[in-house]
Amino acid sequence: ILNVEQSPQSLHVQEGDSTNFTCSFPSSNFYALHWYRWETAKSPEALFVMTLNGDEKKKGRISATLNTKEGYSYLYIKGSQPEDSATYLCAFPGGGADGLTFGKGTHLIIQP
């Protein structure tokens, strides 16, 4: 079973502040790294799928970087808004070929 670690487990951020959190994954046999956003009472939605070392992806105020050699990815949120409150999941292929192994997530709460 692969180990995908996310930190911190939860995070309270003031509206307007920027924040970031980490996903660590096995650096050997890298294939892809996924980030998902999961709002309460909804289903997870994909943010990014990253495949190249040094990759940086951006969607609005959210961006992510990838370091496959050392096995980590950072997710950044610039100028946090209340609608950014959600659990952010990272996932790594494994534990069954096509399926994903998910981290436990970072629960982000934006305080007005």
Add this chain to the structure above:
Amino acid sequence: NAGVTQTPKFQVLKTGQSMTLQCAQDMNHNSMYWYRQDPGMGLRLIYYSASEGTTDKGEVPNGYNVSRLNKREFSLRLESAAPSQTSVYFCASSDTGTAAYEQYFGPGTRLTVT
């Protein structure tokens, strides 16, 4: 475009009862997945189907069976429900099974086994 749909949304079973969770996608995806979500745990893969006619075990397959009925539908069956199977079940699909493609999730089925 409905995406991934799941039925039922909620279900309560008694220990030993059986039931089938239904999942369908309308995106012409080849790969489909079943995950379970438990408090304090990440989403865990139960079974997946890389293409129509194939299914494979994931991390936590015990107590479950699956059927890939056709390209659209992937069902999960609990033959004899146990309290340990109380969970939220998510179905997902992706274009291919190469894991370089994002997965699209259904709304989930909340199952309670008493």
